[in-house]
Amino acid sequence: MSDSGAPARERATAQMVAQRAKVSRVAVSRAFNPHTSLKPEKRELILRIAQELNYTPDRAARALVSGRSHLVGVIVPDVCSPWESQEIDALTTALQNEGFATLLFKTQTDMSMDETLLTYMKGFNPDSVIAFVENIKPAILARVLGRAVPIYVHYPLEGQPETGVLAADKTLHDRLNILQRNGMEQAVALVQGYGAKRIAYLSGLPRSLASVAREQTLRRVMAERGLGEPQVFAGDFTYDTAYAATVDLFRVGQGADAIFAANDVGAFGVIDALRHEFGLRVPQDVKVVGFDDIEQSHWKSYSLTTVKIDLAERVRALVRLILRRLNDPDAPAFEETLQTRLVVRGTVG
Amino acid sequence: MSDSGAPARERATAQMVAQRAKVSRVAVSRAFNPHTSLKPEKRELILRIAQELNYTPDRAARALVSGRSHLVGVIVPDVCSPWESQEIDALTTALQNEGFATLLFKTQTDMSMDETLLTYMKGFNPDSVIAFVENIKPAILARVLGRAVPIYVHYPLEGQPETGVLAADKTLHDRLNILQRNGMEQAVALVQGYGAKRIAYLSGLPRSLASVAREQTLRRVMAERGLGEPQVFAGDFTYDTAYAATVDLFRVGQGADAIFAANDVGAFGVIDALRHEFGLRVPQDVKVVGFDDIEQSHWKSYSLTTVKIDLAERVRALVRLILRRLNDPDAPAFEETLQTRLVVRGTVG
Structure with missing residues (x-):
């Protein structure tokens, strides 16, 4: 806005625009709100008159009056x-x-x-x-x-x-x-159906309640299905930490038949570590399940089975x-x- | 802010805070600007007094006075x-x-x-x-x-x-x-050094000037190095279009020894199509170069050679x-x- 030098009281008001356009005050407001429904001709008329009067619904001014910043x-x-x-x-x-x-x-x-x-x-x-x-x-x-x-x-x-x-x-x-349970129960049932017994959980950041809730849900679903306890290994939602943690799990630890990751990006790190560090095949040797269903999860290098939040x-x-x-x-x-x-x-x- | 019911003139001002804290007006402003340098004790004092007076540098109010919205x-x-x-x-x-x-x-x-x-x-x-x-x-x-x-x-x-x-x-x-030339010249020299002759360019959206400039730079560098013209095939910066366009290039068209993509995500689609649709090896059969160097480019499934913008x-x-x-x-x-x-x-x- 170029009227920054002019004091606020000299601004054209919505009322002035409404009068000139012979429309209601509400219509003026709607005209400035993208994609609210308003007849195109009416919107054009209002916007044209607003421009002639150099009116704009300045949100700084509006915020002071309405208390709303938008x-x-x-x-x-x-x-x-x-x-x-x-x-x-x-x-x-x-x-x-x-x-x-x-x-x-x-x-x-x-x-x-x-x-x-x-x-x-x-x-x-x-x-x-x-x-x-x-x-x-x-x-x-x-x-x-x-x-x-x-x-x-x-x-x-x-x-x-x-x-x-x-x-x-x-x-x-x-x-x-x-509610995370539905998708996780389906995932555990599928993994179990393909014979996985030793299941590991790659966590997110320890402070993340999403990750904690996923672990607790997995724990409960596995117990209900007679699968014992998941082995938990620590990630932080990033690819690099997931990769390194998976190397540790298979080189220092006992490995696993299936790995649930706290998010999809972590699952990508798991998959790449299994393939590139150990020559293991996914899903034949180890099954991997992610969480989120981000855009990247359908990329062919990963083609990730995952619990989706829409x-x-x-x-x-x-x-x-x-x-x-x-x-x-x-x-x-x-x-x-x-x-x-x-x-x-x-x-x- | 809970003072939305109170008229603007009843707000505490920065000047009031400055006087009470015995600091300058500028110091009050700095105290509210995260990470500007200010002695911690001084900042704490100012923030405490501001809280007592219920002062906050409301940007709606400030914007009207200063013309700045931050x-x-x-x-x-x-x-x-x-x-x-x-x-x-x-x-x-x-x-x-x-x-x-x-x-x-x-x-x-x-x-x-x-x-x-x-x-x-x-x-x-x-x-x-x-x-x-x-x-x-x-x-x-x-x-x-x-x-x-x-x-x-x-x-x-x-x-x-x-x-x-x-x-x-x-x-x-x-x-x-x-300036895109440096990195692209290095990339063309490398690809040429490994014997590639038929070079293709996977474009971004046709409206994107970044993509157009990349194509023009590639064209010029290839001409200077006696490599003829790149074959241009149309992408739109997305993985899926890159994948489909690569399938077309190798199934309907003549293929290529090396592919330059307008961005890294496009390069991932190229790599996956080469591997999963044609069983081709990257880099042995086809070389691929991306543009951007996004976080995902170091993921092992891609490990992409790319022109980096820092x-x-x-x-x-x-x-x-x-x-x-x-x-x-x-x-x-x-x-x-x-x-x-x-x-x-x-x-x-």
Whole structure:
């Protein structure tokens, strides 16, 4: 905007545009919100008149009046891991269609957020924030957000009472629940059906609740099916650590018939270590199952059998949570729930 | 922030915090800017007093006064392609360290930006925008940005007069120049040294100037080295299209001794098609060279020889351009320039 030198009171208002265009104030607002439905001729007329009057719905000005910034914060340790980047991509598209912009906040490398970063986030006054409890607790985030209610992605263990930080923290927050059991049970049954007995679990970062919940679910499903305990070996969601950990498992440890990885990228490291360090064949010698179903998992070098979280569904559920909360700021906690399912490709069979 | 109900004039000001803490106004500002240097005790004192006074440097309020939003827009067709996501990740970290947040704007799938999206961007009043000329021309972007000067990533052809949209558009913009020749010349020499004669180029999206510049550079380097013309076959930067195009090249067309891909992800598709559809060995039967050097390129299944753009250098250069421009809004165009270099792994040799 070139009117930065002019004081705010000299800006054209939406009302002025509405009057000139002979439309409602709401129509002007909709015209500036990409992809809301509005007759094309009407939108064009409004945008043309807005341009003539040099009117733009400046969000800085609007934010002061409405208290809304139209910014949605996403707290992530890593934008560039494939899962996160694919989620951010889909979320950005979906939010843009609703008139919101995505604001990225990166945690420290240990996944924590320090006080400075929180204050910094507060300064942008996001309308909503999507967070993980291992990065920041609801009580702390609520202090930063004030009126906005954070959304937590949560991995409940089915049939078990809730424990942990989220259970203890009674601060109002909305939740996206991912039920991991369905897909994992299908995966264990498939692996078992092909004769695997010694099953190992390659974990993610120890702080990640997603990884912990996956391990607990695997443990429970295996016990139910008479498969004993999984051997757990430590990863951190990266390819390189997965590769090195697999070398250790087969060179120093006892190896395994099947390996469940906490994420797909880890599974790629497992597969490459098995093939390139030991000349083992996947799936004939060792079966491998990932988690996520990222874009790369169908690449022919991996063709990974994996437990899928449907990204499109997940993003729709997150956007629904944001919109429901903005429509009803004082409602009790909202929840959305997703299931996982097994996608069968070439690494078990 | 919980003070959304209170009118703006009741907010505590930075001056009030500075007086109470007995520090300068600048120190208060620095305390809220993560990772600017400030003695820890001083920062703690300032943040504590700010909390007592319920002061926060609300950017909506500040933006109206200073004209600065502390938002940097990045216009991308795709957040989730590995190169873009790795760049956005590094850029977000670097900008956060300077007190800016990254705002993502997604173009239409054909890489264009429509009027609605531009108006939407204008509403956020970004301090700077990083763009590609194939997405939006400087003249159009300047109209949206007003005072802010956009940064364009540019691929000049060395030793040739500049042509194309950026040459014709005289609107003030800053530039990051990527000189592609160094790395590509090294790659062609290596491939030639191993005896390749029939060289093919897998393009990116036809609108992408990066891909066009890569093709032109390859063409010129091959001509200089007596290698004739590359056979060009059409990709779009994705794995799946690269895979299918390679199948066509070898099944319908004449094949090739070496394939240069416009990006690494495309090179992965080429490699997998060669191996899985034709049982060909890389590099013994066909040599493959990528472009970018993304994180995935060192994965053992690919171990890709590729022309590297140093991501860390690139992000530093972009941040320098942003800061130089904000320090000197009326200066003539700033430029930063990067070279490429060859990273040799296992797909040529």
